[in-house]
Amino acid sequence: MYVHDRKRNPRGTAAMIDVLHIVVGVLVVICSVLAFVDPEKHGFLFPVIFWLAAALNGVKGWSSLQAGVRSKKKKAAAIALWVLAFLLFVIGLLSAVSVWR
Numbered sequence: 001m002y003v004h005d006r007k008r009n010p011r012g013t014a015a016m017i018d019v020l021h022i023v024v025g026v027l028v029v030i031c032s033v034l035a036f037v038d039p040e041k042h043g044f045l046f047p048v049i050f051w052l053a054a055a056l057n058g059v060k061g062w063s064s065l066q067a068g069v070r071s072k073k074k075k076a077a078a079i080a081l082w083v084l085a086f087l088l089f090v091i092g093l094l095s096a097v098s099v100w101r
Contacts, residue, residue: 013063013066013067017059017060017063020056020059021056024052024053024055024056027052028049028052028053031045031048031049031052032045032049035049043099044099044100046095046099047092047093047095047096047099048092049092050088050089050091050092050095051088051089051092053088054085054086054088054089054092055085056085057081057082057084057085057088058081058082058085060081061077061078061079061080061081061082061084061085062078064077064078064081065078065079
């Protein structure tokens with residue numbers, strides 16, 4: 001008898017992450033161009049850039065952890081991405097404090 005596998009399709013997850021990379025990448029480029037063209041007017045975008053990068057690394061780390069549950073290398077890569085996401089988030093906080101103060 002055929003048993004329906006209810007797990008998500010890994011190709012669908014990979015496609016969602018690819019779309020997320022493209023969208024966040026375009027947003028980061030737009031924010032970066034605006035922030036560097038006129039930093040006094042668009043200085044508030046610097047923390048946003050760091051937070052977008054942190055979110056992207058966090059999602060990629062979560063995806064890597066889900067994909068490589070049994071692989072120590074993939075777990076280490078996922079943890080490294082989470083550490084990088086945390087560092088980018090903290091840098092974004094420090095940037096926000098310095099810009100919005």
